[in-house]
Amino acid sequence: MMVNLKTRQLAxxxxxxxxxxxxxxxxxxxxxxxxxxEIGPRSE
Structure with missing residues (x-):
């Protein structure tokens, strides 16, 4: 299933x-x- 992997990478x-x-x-x-x-993801 290479198509699924490529689609996920593209997304x-x-x-x-x-x-x-x-x-x-x-x-x-x-x-x-x-x-x-605010830089970076909030951890909560």
Whole structure:
């Protein structure tokens, strides 16, 4: 089942690039990290 694996890899890759774009946008809008910029996943 190589197709299933490739589809999963592609999906995770798209999600990853989407998250990167969100992070870059938020950093740019805050003018290089405002005080309450939350970086990284929250552990709760």
């Amino acid at each position: 995770s890759f798209l999600v990853f690039t989407y998250l990167i774009q969100l992070v870059v946008k938020s950093i740019n809008s805050k003018g290089l990290l405002g005080e309450d910029a």
